[in-house]
Amino acid sequence: MPDLNIPPQSARRALVIGGSLGGLFAGNLLQPEQAIRDLAMARMVDRRVLLLGDAAAIPRPHTAASTSKAASNALTLVRALERFPNDPDKALARWEAPQVALGRSLYDHGREIGDHLLFHRRPAHCAS
Structure with a gap:
């Protein structure tokens, strides 16, 4: 019973x-x-040590972006290294800023979605 x-x-x-x-x-x-954690690092490169994927930025699950962000990190890193094959430091410097911006954008977007879903707050970019 x-x-x-x-x-x-x-x-x-x-x-x-x-x-x-x-x-x-x-x-x-x-x-x-489920515990919701989000993270967006201000830096992804320290000399030749890199943070990629969720180590660099963890978007909230409702963005459904974690895998595509990790793929973007990896694919754009390959392109940067191919563009500057004899200067990996320059390649990393050029690669880092857009990837940090991507992580920060997903972080912000996830927080807005969460605030809307949980607290019914409209995202800042939506009209009243």
């Missing part, structure tokens, strides 16, 4: 999710909470 002593918070989750998957949440077998 299943335990029917379901905490109210879990019961609300089950109602929102519904179906057999909702039963898993109601029984606390799965917890839908």
Whole structure:
């Protein structure tokens, strides 16, 4: 016989999710909470040490951008190194600024989406 002593918070989750998957949440077998972390480094290069992908910037999950950002970091790095094959320091210097800007943009965008989803705040660029 299943335990029917379901905490109210879990019961609300089950109602929102519904179906057999909702039963898993109601029984606390799965917890839908996820810690949201975001990060945007001001620098990605220190001499010849690089930060790429989520080590350099972690966009929030609702941006759905983490994988494409990591791919952009890698592909543009290859292009920069090919453009300056005899000067990796120059290649890294040219590569870093646009990639830092990309990470910062995704960081800002993710925070705006989160504020809208959680607190119903309109993003700054939206008309009133």
